[in-house]
Amino acid sequence: MARSQALMIEIATGDARPISKQIVDGIRMKVATGALALASQLPSVRGLAQQLGINPNTVAKAYAELTAEGWLESRQGLGLFVAPPRQRLSRAERDKRLDEAVSRFVHDVVALDLPAGEVLARLDLELQAFAPKKTA
Amino acid sequence: MSDLVIETRDLSKRYGSKLALRHLDLQVPRGRIHAIVGANGAGKSTLFRILLGFLPPTAGEARILGRDSQRLTPQDRGRIGFVNEEHTLPGWMSVQAITRAHQRLYPRWSQRLFDDVLGHYHVLPAQQVSQLSRGERAGFNLALALAQGPELLVLDEPTLGLDVVAKRAFLEALMYSNLSDDCTVIYCSHQMDEIERVADNLIILEQGELRNMSPPEEFVARVTYWVADIPFKGPDPRTVPGLLQVQRIDGLHHYLVLDQDESFGDFLHAAGARSINAMPVGLDRAVNGFLAKNHAAPSAA
Numbered sequence: 001m002a003r004s005q006a007l008m009i010e011i012a013t014g015d016a017r018p019i020s021k022q023i024v025d026g027i028r029m030k031v032a033t034g035a036l037a038l039a040s041q042l043p044s045v046r047g048l049a050q051q052l053g054i055n056p057n058t059v060a061k062a063y064a065e066l067t068a069e070g071w072l073e074s075r076q077g078l079g080l081f082v083a084p085p086r087q088r089l090s091r092a093e094r095d096k097r098l099d100e101a102v103s104r105f106v107h108d109v110v111a112l113d114l115p116a117g118e119v120l121a122r123l124d125l126e127l128q129a130f131a132p133k134k135t136a
Numbered sequence: 137m138s139d140l141v142i143e144t145r146d147l148s149k150r151y152g153s154k155l156a157l158r159h160l161d162l163q164v165p166r167g168r169i170h171a172i173v174g175a176n177g178a179g180k181s182t183l184f185r186i187l188l189g190f191l192p193p194t195a196g197e198a199r200i201l202g203r204d205s206q207r208l209t210p211q212d213r214g215r216i217g218f219v220n221e222e223h224t225l226p227g228w229m230s231v232q233a234i235t236r237a238h239q240r241l242y243p244r245w246s247q248r249l250f251d252d253v254l255g256h257y258h259v260l261p262a263q264q265v266s267q268l269s270r271g272e273r274a275g276f277n278l279a280l281a282l283a284q285g286p287e288l289l290v291l292d293e294p295t296l297g298l299d300v301v302a303k304r305a306f307l308e309a310l311m312y313s314n315l316s317d318d319c320t321v322i323y324c325s326h327q328m329d330e331i332e333r334v335a336d337n338l339i340i341l342e343q344g345e346l347r348n349m350s351p352p353e354e355f356v357a358r359v360t361y362w363v364a365d366i367p368f369k370g371p372d373p374r375t376v377p378g379l380l381q382v383q384r385i386d387g388l389h390h391y392l393v394l395d396q397d398e399s400f401g402d403f404l405h406a407a408g409a410r411s412i413n414a415m416p417v418g419l420d421r422a423v424n425g426f427l428a429k430n431h432a433a434p435s436a437a
Contacts, residue, residue: 013329016416018353050312053304054333055169 004041004079011052019054023062031071031082032130042072042080140202141166141288141320142187147196149182149344156182158344159196166287169321171335171352173328175427179344180324184290188218201287214242217281221293223273227266231259231276244285252313253279256305271302278309290322295330307334328420340423342430352419359422362391362400364409371407380425392417392425 009026011019030036042048045063049056063080066072073083089097109119142164149157157179164170174180185191187200189208198205203212225234239245257275259268268276274294281289291310295303310321311334325331331338331352338355340348348355359380364370370389373382377400381392389409393400401412417425 013332014418014420016356016418018356019332020353046312050308053307055311055336057168057336 004043004047005036007036007043007048007051009052011054019052020058020062020065023048023052023059024065027062027066028071036082038082038084040082041078042082044079139166140164141200142322143199143202144183144187145197147183147186147198148194149179149186149191150194156344157186157193160341160344160346162339162346162349164320164322164339166320167318168336169323169334170337170339171323171325171331172339172341173324173326173331173423173427174341177343178341178427180341181292182344183341184292184324188213188216188290214244214284215287217284217286217289219274219277219281219289219291219294221296223270223277225265225273225277227264229265230261231263231265231268232261234265234276234280235261238280238284242284246283246285249285249313250279250283253282253309256309269302271298271305274298274302274306275309278306282309282313286319288320288322290324292324293326294323295325295327303330310334328418328423332419338423340426342427347426356417356419356422358395359417359425360393360396360400361415361417361421362393362404363413364389364391364404364407365411366404366407366409368408371403377403380429392421394426 007027007030009023009030011022011026013019015022017025027036027042036042042063043051045056045059049059052059063072067074067080069089070083070086072080074080112119140163142162144160144162147157147160147162148155156177160179160183162183172180182191183198186193186198187205189205192206200208201212201215203209235250239247254275257272259272259276265273265276278291278294295306298306307330323331323334335352338348338350338352339346340355365387366389370382370384373379376382376391376393378393378396379391380394381390383390391400391404401414404412
């Protein structure tokens, strides 16, 4: 009786991101793209740990962070579910993260020496792919 | 009941003129998986021999599960499981005979856990230990140690020499068997990918001293990698703050540094750097850089 949805994420050791961060990023991406639909159930802590071959405490840590950020919600005795979308971070936190992301992006892209228009057009295309489907 | 499974105070061990442990103060709290890493000769094996009562300390004291390690009773030893890289078991005995002996020896024996762990391996009861492969012996040893219901499980390089499948089976058996929550695991290994997967806490020993005790990701966050384009010689390595490693590759200076923030960029600027790049590193590079700093090396040319 598998009620939780398959969670297709992979982690890599040797990465500069700790494993728990890789899980957080992976699940956020699945939720943001709709691959994990609203109200679907996440694998158990132990189940995901076993799937990824890692310590269950690491999964618990990632789940706690996602819950604190509002991506997941816990239902008493049932497990963890994808939470309804709402603004998950404060405005200040979002500004800060956007600054960091833009700075990283600019650093990488500036080295490519491509016309700014081409870069922006490409970025726009990629972002459109993540635009929320307004049907929900 | 003490909240510390391992507690050493000012513990030293001297072999001739060499200090294997130097005034070591180590406190390992109960529960979870603690990885201990250190270069060869960092004092890990000496520490375990003292903790298990096989070796007396030169000075200081060592307590394990709240008991003086030099006065352990057979009951105390029954609370400690130990698996080492050799996986030594009497080769002429059958799996069944050894299992029966352990069943009698340990009052907290869990047959269910034993079957659970050994189920990861193709081991038959009638087989002689000498007929088992290295991986199967590792699995059998782990099954024996876990089924004994230890409060403290010490694993010393348990996956050394195992192939990838046996290694994975070993880690699965360790992490997903229903170990009781109050079992503390001490995991010694040089394999950073394993440590990244299993460890809640990272203990680094170096030349007989404690150098780190924190979750692995907190340790990794302390180490950063910088590449700077510095014309000519670059600063004297002795003046570089937090320096772990420096290399000159294709004319660029590569620095691995500890506990440095953005101000390290200012330092490089002041040293004449034209371009500066920084990035975080993974556990493997962080630990290796940290240990390489004081690792014995031929004196620089």
